[in-house]
Every structure is written in C-alpha cells, then in structure tokens.
Amino acid sequence: MPQVFHRSMNTIxxxxxxxxxxxxxxxxxxxxxxxxxxxxxxxMLQPLQPVPFSHKHHTVDDGIDCxxxxxxxxxxxxxxxxxxxxxxxCHSQIWTNSVMLEPVRASYATGKSLEWTRVNALPDxxxxxxxxxxxxxxxCTTCHGELGDMPITWKQNTLYMRWCINCHKHPQDYVRPRExxxxxxxxPPKNQAELGRKLVAEYKIHTWTRCDTCHR
Amino acid sequence: MDPAExxxxxxxxxxxTDEVLAPGHTxxxxxxxxxxxxxxxxxxxxxxxxxxxxxxLLFVLNVALGWVFTIGVGVWGINIPVGWGFAITNFVWWxxxxxxxxxxxxxxxxxxxxxxxxxxxxxxxxxxFAVACAGLFxxxxxxxxxxxxxxxxxxxxxGVWPQFRSPLVWDxxxxxxxxxxxxxxxxxxxxxxxxxxxxxxxxxxTKMIYGIIALGxxxxxxxxxxxxxxxxxxxxxxxxxxxxxxxxxSFDFTIAVIPGWHSTIFPPYFVAGAIYSGFxxxxxxxxxxxxxxxxxDFITMxxxxxxxxxxxxxxxxxxYSYIMEAFxxxxxxxxxxxxxxxxxxxxxxxxxxxxxxFCNLIGPQVLWISKIRRNPWFLFAISLVVQTGMWLERFVxxxxxxxxxxxxxxxxMFYPTRWDWMTFLGTLGLFFTLFYLFIRFMPMIAIxxxxxxxxxxxxxxxxxx
Numbered sequence: 231m232p233q234v235f236h237r238s239m240n241t242i243x244x245x246x247x248x249x250x251x252x253x254x255x256x257x258x259x260x261x262x263x264x265x266x267x268x269x270x271x272x273x274m275l276q277p278l279q280p281v282p283f284s285h286k287h288h289t290v291d292d293g294i295d296c297x298x299x300x301x302x303x304x305x306x307x308x309x310x311x312x313x314x315x316x317x318x319x320c321h322s323q324i325w326t327n328s329v330m331l332e333p334v335r336a337s338y339a340t341g342k343s344l345e346w347t348r349v350n351a352l353p354d355x356x357x358x359x360x361x362x363x364x365x366x367x368x369x370c371t372t373c374h375g376e377l378g379d380m381p382i383t384w385k386q387n388t389l390y391m392r393w394c395i396n397c398h399k400h401p402q403d404y405v406r407p408r409e410x411x412x413x414x415x416x417x418p419p420k421n422q423a424e425l426g427r428k429l430v431a432e433y434k435i436h437t438w439t440r441c442d443t444c445h446r
Numbered sequence: 447m448d449p450a451e452x453x454x455x456x457x458x459x460x461x462x463t464d465e466v467l468a469p470g471h472t473x474x475x476x477x478x479x480x481x482x483x484x485x486x487x488x489x490x491x492x493x494x495x496x497x498x499x500x501x502x503l504l505f506v507l508n509v510a511l512g513w514v515f516t517i518g519v520g521v522w523g524i525n526i527p528v529g530w531g532f533a534i535t536n537f538v539w540w541x542x543x544x545x546x547x548x549x550x551x552x553x554x555x556x557x558x559x560x561x562x563x564x565x566x567x568x569x570x571x572x573x574x575f576a577v578a579c580a581g582l583f584x585x586x587x588x589x590x591x592x593x594x595x596x597x598x599x600x601x602x603x604x605g606v607w608p609q610f611r612s613p614l615v616w617d618x619x620x621x622x623x624x625x626x627x628x629x630x631x632x633x634x635x636x637x638x639x640x641x642x643x644x645x646x647x648x649x650x651x652t653k654m655i656y657g658i659i660a661l662g663x664x665x666x667x668x669x670x671x672x673x674x675x676x677x678x679x680x681x682x683x684x685x686x687x688x689x690x691x692x693x694x695x696s697f698d699f700t701i702a703v704i705p706g707w708h709s710t711i712f713p714p715y716f717v718a719g720a721i722y723s724g725f726x727x728x729x730x731x732x733x734x735x736x737x738x739x740x741x742x743d744f745i746t747m748x749x750x751x752x753x754x755x756x757x758x759x760x761x762x763x764x765x766y767s768y769i770m771e772a773f774x775x776x777x778x779x780x781x782x783x784x785x786x787x788x789x790x791x792x793x794x795x796x797x798x799x800x801x802x803x804f805c806n807l808i809g810p811q812v813l814w815i816s817k818i819r820r821n822p823w824f825l826f827a828i829s830l831v832v833q834t835g836m837w838l839e840r841f842v843x844x845x846x847x848x849x850x851x852x853x854x855x856x857x858x859m860f861y862p863t864r865w866d867w868m869t870f871l872g873t874l875g876l877f878f879t880l881f882y883l884f885i886r887f888m889p890m891i892a893i894x895x896x897x898x899x900x901x902x903x904x905x906x907x908x909x910x911x
Contacts, residue, residue, distance in 0.1 A: 234654060243661070396605060
C-alpha cells in the first residue's frame with residue numbers, strides 16, 4: 231500500500247501543533263495589547279486645540295491656582311471650563327497682539343465660546359463627582375497627571391474602569407493632605423504608606439466598589 | 447432505498463439476537479459492515495430527504511435567531527414575571543439529553559459493560575450535538591450575545607470578575623467543560639476508526655481527508671497502549687460530569703428563593719431526569735438507525751432491553767422526586783409552597799402538568815413488561831413520550847413557579863410566540879443536520895471496539911485452556 235502522505239507531513243504536523251497554540255495565544259495577546267494601547271485608550275495623546283493652551287506655563291510659571299479657571303471643582307460634579315472672559319482678565323492687558331491668542335479675542339468679540347477638544351471624558355453611564363474627590367484629598371494630578379509639566383494637555387490615564395477601581399480599592403496609595411490637592415506638581419512623600427493610612431482614617435474615606443456607586 | 451443498497455442488505459434476512467453481538471461475526475465482517483456505510487454505500491434518498499428536512503428546520507432557526515438578535519428577546523413571549531420561558535426550558539432539555547451519551551461512553555466503560563460498545567459512538571455524537579443546541583439558548587437569551595465573553599474571567603478593562611456566587615457563571619464552566627471533555631473523548635475514540643477508513647478508502651482525496659483527521663494513527667502497540675490510557679483518563683474525567691453538569695444546571699433554580707425552585711431535591715432529581723430523557727433520545731435515534739442501516743446484528747434486542755430498563759429505573763427516581771416535591775410542599779407547612787403545588791395541579795397550567803405526569807410517570811410503566819422492552823416500535827413510541835414529558839417537566843418547573851410568586855400584584859401568564867416555537871423547532875433542525883452528516887461521514891459504531899467485542903465473545907465461548 232503506497233503512502234498517503236509525503237514524509238514532510240511529519241514535520242508539518244508537528245509544527246502545526248505548536249503553531250496553533252502560538253497563533254491562538256498571539257491573537258489574544260494582540261487583542262489585549264491593542265485594547266491597552268494609546269490607539270484605543272487615547273491616553274498620552276495630545277489632541278489639537280484651537281489655542282495651544284499650556285497648563286505648565288499658567289500654573290507653574292505664573293502661579294495661577296487651578297480654581298481660578300475651574301471654579302466649580304469644589305462644589306459641583308463638574309470642574310468647570312472657564313468662559314472667555316476669564317482668559318481676558320489677563321489677556322486684555324498682556325500678549326494683546328499675539329497671533330496665537332487671536333481665537334480668544336475673536337471669541338470675546340463675538341460672544342461665541344471657544345470650542346476646546348475634550349481631553350478627559352467619561353462615558354455618560356458613569357456618575358463622577360469632582361467635589362467629593364478633591365474634598366477627600368485626591369489631588370488634581372492624581373487623575374489628570376502632572377499638569378504643571380504639560381506644555382500641551384494630554385490625557386494621562388486610560389480612564390478604564392479597572393483604573394478607577396484600583397484607587398477605590400486602595401485609596402491609601404493615592405490620598406494626600408487636603409492642602410496639597412491643588413498643587414500642579416506633586417510627588418508623594420516617602421512615608422506615603424503610613425501617611426495614606428492615617429489620612430484614610432482621618433478623612434473617613436470609604437473603599438466603595440459597589441456597582442451603583444458610579445453606575446446610578 | 448437505492449437498489450444497490452437494497453441488494454446488499456436484503457441478502458441476509460433479519461435475525462433478532464439476544465447477545466450483545468450477533469454470533470458469526472469476524473474482525474473483517476464488523477470492519478466491512480461499519481466502514482462500508484461511510485465509504486461504499488451510495489447516498490440513499492431517505493438519508494437525503496431526512497437531511498433536507500433537517501436543513502429546512504435549521505433555516506427556520508437562522509431566521510428565528512436572526513430576528514431575536516435584531517429586535518431583541520422581546521419577540522419571545524417572556525416578560526416579567528415569567529422571564530425565562532422557552533429558552534431555559536430548551537436549554538435544560540438539551541443539556542439533559544446529552545447526559546446519556548456521557549453515561550454510556552464513560553460510566554459504562556469504567557463499569558466494563560460490554561453492551562455499551564455498539565451504541566457509544568453515536569450516543570457521544572448525540573451528546574456533543576445536544577450540548578451545541580443547548581449552548582445556543584443562554585447565548586440567545588442574553589439579549590446581547592456579542593457580549594457573552596463578559597461571563598468569562600479574563601483580564602478586562604473594568605477590573606471586575608464575573609459574580610462567582612452566581613450559578614449562571616457556574617453554568618458557563620460546567621457546560622464548557624462538558625463540551626470540551628465530550629469532544630475530546632469522542633475524537634480520541636474516533637482516531638483508530640478514522641485510520642481504518644483512511645486505509646480502506648479508494649479515492650485519494652478520501653484517503654487524505656481521513657488521513658489528516660486520523661492524526662497519523664498507525665495502530666502500533668505503543669499507539670494502542672497510549673490510547674487505552676488516554677481513554678481511561680478521559681472516562682475518569684467524564685464520569686463525574688454525568689452528575690455534576692446537571693447538578694449545576696439545577697442550581698440555576700435552587701439558589702433562587704422562588705417557591706417551586708428552592709428545593710434540595712433538585713440536583714439528584716435533575717440528574718435522573720437528564721439520564722431518563724437522554725436514554726429516550728438514544729432509543730429515538732437507535733431504533734430507526736438499526737432498521738434503515740440493518741444494524742440488528744450490532745444494536746441487538748439486548749441493547750434495547752437494557753436501555754428500556756435504564757429508562758424505567760431513572761423514570762422511577764424521577765417519579766419519586768415528583769411525589770417528594772408534592773409531599774414536602776404540604777409537609778413543610780409553607781403556604782407559598784402549598785399554593786405553588788396546588789396551582790400546578792389545578793391552576794391555568796394544570797393540563798400541561800397532568801400531561802407531564804402521564805408522559806413521565808404513568809406511560810413508561812409499561813416498560814415493566816419484557817415484551818414491550820423488546821418491541822422496537824413500542825419502545826420508539828415510549829421514547830418520544832418520555833422526551834415530550836421531560837420537556838414539559840422543565841416548562842412546568844420554570845413557568846408555573848415564576849408566573850405566580852409572593853405578590854399577587856405581580857402575577858402573570860406566559861404564552862409562547864411563534865418565535866419561541868421557531869427557535870425550539872430550529873434547534874431540532876440543527877441537531878438532526880449534524881446527526882445526518884455524522885452518520886454519513888463518520889463510522890457511527892466504534893469499529894475497533896466491535897473487533898474487541900468479537901475477540902471477547904469468542905474467547906468466552908472457547909473452552910477453558
């Protein structure tokens with residue numbers, strides 16, 4: 231009886247056994263990698279803005295407090311975007327001929343708001359409140375990244391639920407004294423582990439991970 | 447039947463036998479007989495007509511599921527309070543049917559029962575196809591089946607695990623384990639037979655196809671030794687599954703607090719019911735198969751008799767459970783349980799309940815009579831009655847328990863829509879399409895095990911050395 235297959239089939243079949251495992255594993259790794267890459271999460275990307283606003287310049291160089299512009303951060307779920315008038319408190323006096331600031335002046339003249347490209351956006355099915363977070367000692371930079379180092383604003387974190395849950399489970403790793411919440415650049419002290427535990431107790435921080443904490 | 451087929455088959459008259467294998471068979475004759483059904487028989491018009499009918503029903507399934515996925519599960523008759531309806535009834539029914547295949551192939555192998563040999567291959571195929579049908583229903587019932595993978599524990603972006611305290615998650619593990627182990631067991635058992643088909647095939651293409659799926663089986667002593675170890679291990683893995691899978695399915699009900707569901711008798715009761723309906727399905731398939739393929743030599747009277755007895759025994763366990771369920775409802779003194787039981791017997795679904803009692807409890811008692819167990823057509827009719835009864839049982843458990851719970855303000859009725867019926871009948875189409883293809887392209891009886899049986903029966907007859 232002649233052989234049905236050529237001798238090379240032995241090698242092909244052995245390779246195919248390993249190959250299938252590698253292919254399937256590779257597929258899942260690829261799916262996982264894409265899902266966590268900036269291509270999908272938009273983290274670390276700098277979207278184009280009508281005016282190349284620098285948080286670094288305004289906070290660290292000029293010493294303006296976060297709340298000068300984001301006025302409702304301590305009282306509302308939404309931190310608030312400044313109206314053009316806020317920009318013009320200074321820019322009616324300085325850099326009045328800057329080409330870069332032309333859209334701001336145009337907005338002021340016409341009354342039509344500047345249309346910024348949203349950098350950090352949560353989906354609508356998530357309830358998020360800025361005021362409670364800043365009140366409990368979670369700093370701006372914990373979520374938004376070191377804004378004092380950002381000449382152009384980017385999204386520092388994925389804003390994946392996994393990322394939210396991580397802090398909700400371990401707030402002691404991220405909490406800071408209330409007076410440091412609005413620092414544009416903040417490095418946790420060496421004794422964060424000890425300080426964190428103390429602050430969690432002092433501020434009565436709950437490790438709330440129930441679904442209806444955020445999905446109301 | 448085609449004339450050529452007819453000549454071959456009517457040359458020997460049908461002789462019923464009471465052995466596990468008709469006398470006079472040799473290694474060659476059993477191999478010829480089973481492999482010829484795949485390799486040399488022409489396509490019969492009965493087979494083609496059956497496949498066409500099954501494909502028609504499969505098309506109905508495609509339409510029904512297409513509509514369910516487009517519009518949503520609202521096209522079914524389900525609503526609050528009856529949120530489960532046909533989909534879960536069908537799921538439990540199909541999963542239950544699969545259990546007989548596993549029992550035959552694994553449990554009876556470990557028990558060294560010779561009568562499993564000629565029925566295990568197609569019973570295992572039945573298991574796999576039944577699990578495939580069953581699996582469709584929870585997927586379709588999700589409403590958003592494209593998110594099914596949320597049931598699996600994988601490193602997701604939400605940082606949450608599935609709710610491991612929910613029996614619905616246990617279902618995912620139970621059913622997927624069941625499918626995997628059954629598939630492996632079935633395929634491992636097929637390997638030597640696929641090699642037989644490869645060696646006997648005439649056309650080069652046929653040789654290549656069976657050759658590839660035979661995975662290079664050469665029948666060396668080393669191969670056989672590994673094969674025996676492997677199939678024993680898989681049998682050891684499968685045997686607990688006979689009990690565990692339907693136990694987990696019963697937890698879907700018992701973990702809830704609904705009267706009529708919340709009961710500790712459910713796991714053994716469900717397992718017995720599963721084997722009951724499964725053996726009924728094996729008979730439903732075996733009796734026409736032995737007639738149209740003239741397999742009376744292999745699937746003998748002894749097989750039919752034994753399967754009838756297994757049905758009778760499991761049917762009695764089921765009957766005991768029904769009686770205990772009713773008794774406990776009264777004995778517990780719980781007004782909700784009592785009401786549920788009275789409502790089952792006299793409420794709007796009373797006709798369904800009494801039909802189920804007739805189909806599962808009263809009708810099959812004729813199996814006590816040996817003559818009826820040895821009459822294929824009678825047995826075939828009973829197998830259909832039992833399957834109807836077992837389907838109705840799941841319907842009654844689900845619908846009558848849900849439709850009237852603690853608050854009369856939330857009482858309601860369940861009426862199946864045409865989409866309910868189409869999905870159910872459609873899965874019958876899927877099952878029989880797969881089965882028709884299986885009996886055409888795969889050896890429906892384990893050839894190598896038949897050869898082993900020839901050896902053993904000869905050895906028994908030979909005088910002691």
